[in-house]
Amino acid sequence: MRRQRPTLIAVSTAIALTLTIAPSPANAQTAAQADQVANLTVRQAEGYATLAWQPVEGATDYQIERTAVDASGNPTGAPTIVGIWRPNRQINQQAPTFADAGFNPGDTFQWRVRARAGTTEQPYSAPVVATTTTPWGNPATPGEQLRTQWETTRGAQYTSDVNEYAYTEAIDALSDRVRVVELGRTLQNRPINMMVIGHPTPAATPEAVAATAPVAINCNVHGNEPGDREACLIMARQLAFSTDPRVVDLLSRTNVLIIPTINGDGRANNTRGNSAGQDLNRDYSLIRQPETAAYIKMVRDYRPVAGYDGHEYGNTRAGDLPMLPPRHQNVPQAIFDQSQDMIEGHMYTKGAQDGWWACPYGCEGGSTVGNSEETILRNTLGLKNVANSLLELRSSGGQTRPDEGNTANNRRRKTYSALWTFNQFLDYRAANKAEILAARAEGIEGQAANTGRLVFRGSRPIPAYPAPHPGDSPPGLDAPRADLILDNAPCAYKLTEAQYNGARTDGPGGVGATVAQRIAAHGWKVIKTADGYYVPLNQPERGLIPLLLDTKGVEKLVDGERIYPNLTGRRNGPLTVSGFTCAANATINGPVTIQAGAALVATGTTISGPVTANSAAGVMLADSTLNGPLQITKATGAVSLIDVAVSGPVNLTGTTGDVPLLAGNTIRGPLNCSANSATPTTLGVANTVHGPRSNQCAAV
Ligand SMILES: [Zn+2]
Numbered sequence: 001m002r003r004q005r006p007t008l009i010a011v012s013t014a015i016a017l018t019l020t021i022a023p024s025p026a027n028a029q030t031a032a033q034a035d036q037v038a039n040l041t042v043r044q045a046e047g048y049a050t051l052a053w054q055p056v057e058g059a060t061d062y063q064i065e066r067t068a069v070d071a072s073g074n075p076t077g078a079p080t081i082v083g084i085w086r087p088n089r090q091i092n093q094q095a096p097t098f099a100d101a102g103f104n105p106g107d108t109f110q111w112r113v114r115a116r117a118g119t120t121e122q123p124y125s126a127p128v129v130a131t132t133t134t135p136w137g138n139p140a141t142p143g144e145q146l147r148t149q150w151e152t153t154r155g156a157q158y159t160s161d162v163n164e165y166a167y168t169e170a171i172d173a174l175s176d177r178v179r180v181v182e183l184g185r186t187l188q189n190r191p192i193n194m195m196v197i198g199h200p201t202p203a204a205t206p207e208a209v210a211a212t213a214p215v216a217i218n219c220n221v222h223g224n225e226p227g228d229r230e231a232c233l234i235m236a237r238q239l240a241f242s243t244d245p246r247v248v249d250l251l252s253r254t255n256v257l258i259i260p261t262i263n264g265d266g267r268a269n270n271t272r273g274n275s276a277g278q279d280l281n282r283d284y285s286l287i288r289q290p291e292t293a294a295y296i297k298m299v300r301d302y303r304p305v306a307g308y309d310g311h312e313y314g315n316t317r318a319g320d321l322p323m324l325p326p327r328h329q330n331v332p333q334a335i336f337d338q339s340q341d342m343i344e345g346h347m348y349t350k351g352a353q354d355g356w357w358a359c360p361y362g363c364e365g366g367s368t369v370g371n372s373e374e375t376i377l378r379n380t381l382g383l384k385n386v387a388n389s390l391l392e393l394r395s396s397g398g399q400t401r402p403d404e405g406n407t408a409n410n411r412r413r414k415t416y417s418a419l420w421t422f423n424q425f426l427d428y429r430a431a432n433k434a435e436i437l438a439a440r441a442e443g444i445e446g447q448a449a450n451t452g453r454l455v456f457r458g459s460r461p462i463p464a465y466p467a468p469h470p471g472d473s474p475p476g477l478d479a480p481r482a483d484l485i486l487d488n489a490p491c492a493y494k495l496t497e498a499q500y501n502g503a504r505t506d507g508p509g510g511v512g513a514t515v516a517q518r519i520a521a522h523g524w525k526v527i528k529t530a531d532g533y534y535v536p537l538n539q540p541e542r543g544l545i546p547l548l549l550d551t552k553g554v555e556k557l558v559d560g561e562r563i564y565p566n567l568t569g570r571r572n573g574p575l576t577v578s579g580f581t582c583a584a585n586a587t588i589n590g591p592v593t594i595q596a597g598a599a600l601v602a603t604g605t606t607i608s609g610p611v612t613a614n615s616a617a618g619v620m621l622a623d624s625t626l627n628g629p630l631q632i633t634k635a636t637g638a639v640s641l642i643d644v645a646v647s648g649p650v651n652l653t654g655t656t657g658d659v660p661l662l663a664g665n666t667i668r669g670p671l672n673c674s675a676n677s678a679t680p681t682t683l684g685v686a687n688t689v690h691g692p693r694s695n696q697c698a699a700v
Helices: 009-020 025-034 161-174 206-210 227-241 245-253 264-269 290-302 333-354 377-383 407-431 433-448 497-501 515-522 545-549
Strands: 041-045 048-052 061-068 080-085 097-101 108-117 128-131 178-185 191-197 215-218 256-259 306-313 321-324 358-360 387-394 492-495 527-529 532-536 561-563 567-572 575-577 580-589 592-594 599-603 606-608 611-614 618-627 630-633 639-647 650-653 661-663 666-668 671-674 693-695
Touching: 041 128, 048 108, 048 333, 048 407, 061 097, 080 097, 097 333, 097 407, 161 178, 161 191, 161 227, 161 264, 178 227, 178 290, 191 227, 191 290, 206 290, 215 290, 215 407, 227 245, 227 256, 227 306, 227 387, 227 407, 245 407, 256 290, 290 377, 290 515, 306 377, 306 407, 321 333, 333 358, 333 377, 333 387, 333 407, 333 433, 377 387, 387 407, 387 433, 407 433, 433 618, 433 639, 433 661, 492 545, 492 580, 497 515, 497 532, 527 599, 532 599, 532 618, 592 599, 639 650
Parallel strands: 215 256, 215 306, 306 387, 321 358, 567 580, 575 592, 580 599, 580 606, 592 611, 599 618, 606 618, 611 630, 618 639, 630 650, 639 661, 639 666, 650 671, 671 693
Antiparallel strands: 041 048, 048 097, 061 080, 061 108, 108 128, 178 191, 191 256, 321 387, 492 532, 492 561, 527 532
């Protein structure tokens, strides 16, 4: 169950009225007195200071002034307007806040705030003076004392690849909580590292990490957008060494996956794309490049349940932190809703408390952004049932942060705003684990049911929040074109030997991985029969498969042949399955025997009578009911049961060539799995088994 996002219609109406009332000339003198900001407070946090004050009637915006002072509070620099608070900045406008950032952490300042009515400046508030928080970690404590190149140069330099590897290696060596895993290599042979972080130690294997329902932060895909990466490196140190109960508790319950630099070559050369010029954030479905292939295999093996993807964005009018959920219309509704809950429910609310301006990507004057390409990580992850968001750090100071002509000030604001977001992300995951996992299960079961239309390109709308809230200027609609919709989804795609295993030229240097290798990287099941390779749609990533294998795919791999169900309606009497058989919305009365080398794929189907498969090429059942025992012996290919109700025993033995998948099933009888080449997986979606579970399925 997901919470409703806050609705603020009544509040916003009241505020809209307040904001349009300017002081009249007749009482301007008294209004000036009344319009002085009162009760200014400042609260220090990691790299930023949150200013809060009582709203002034008639104010159209506020100016935030900062002055460097010495220990006695005497000015050591000129007063500078560092921030403009505008009414579209936050929900809960009765309590304005502004996260001032960009200063050197540890320095001492005085702040004042004044309201403006139009261009008329009101008197400044009484000042507040405070010393800002120093960079995290005691300089005398091993591990805690580590600093990035960016930190030691006070934002003058970004951390180089060499220094990143040295820093993460040092964390790995000094903290039991951290394991650095090399996911792959870039085209120029730079390691693509991932930090796996848990308490007291990270889980030992990818499967064990997956069992913690981990979260993943992708810190730097566009090499010339480095702000998020520095936040990731700082956060890794905090997670590795902090004794704060919040951190220890979080890491005791889940593993955190941090990929500092998937695009090491692009970062080293300060280019958007990789060294082949490919924009990697247009390649996560196609995985033509080694960097994206490494990431997608990580998703397959470690199974993050939620994610953030860090970027920077050049729009002077945008908020501090534009965000966007997976919008592609094939993304399960539950995953879209959960992602929106994280963004609009959590980030907008916390942003209003801490002074950061989260908003939808493109918010205010954005160009065409946030569309439905499945090649974008945000959408690819959504299609893989991962609740997630894009994060864009506004690259310039823009109109609301006028003191960022100074490069270091600008860089510090960006990185500390990313650090705030990533910490909020971890808190959201901790507080909403059950909801996230429920959305994931709903997504997996809903996709495997293979119902509803397929959309090849097209976004879900992002409804506007009532103005003037941060969501009042969402990205464009990006509705699917009629010719990019397929109402009648096939059961499977059939690929020829040449399509499946043939050489490809769509990778760097004119060489690409085969379709078979890419399908394996995505983790999809394939059934090979005597006449070809079948990729059924009744699996967890149903919404992504056609985008790569259907002739209508906008950026596809092959023109697979659509295979429609050949078993529908009611059928009585014994059934012997030969070849590739697809049942959809069928009712089958009588024993079913799947012959050696044959395959049965079924959705929405009820079978009464025993189902027996011996040396079958594949058995994939979803969203179906079996009244009778199920016996699958020595299957040579894909075995998958998702959201199937079985009244009777289930016996799965001797599978070769596939890891059987059992997810979200209800079995009213014993479940035995033995002598399969691998222990069956559940993808974290629990089964209900009324009888005993034995052997390889003891924990399924
Ligand atoms: Zn980017």
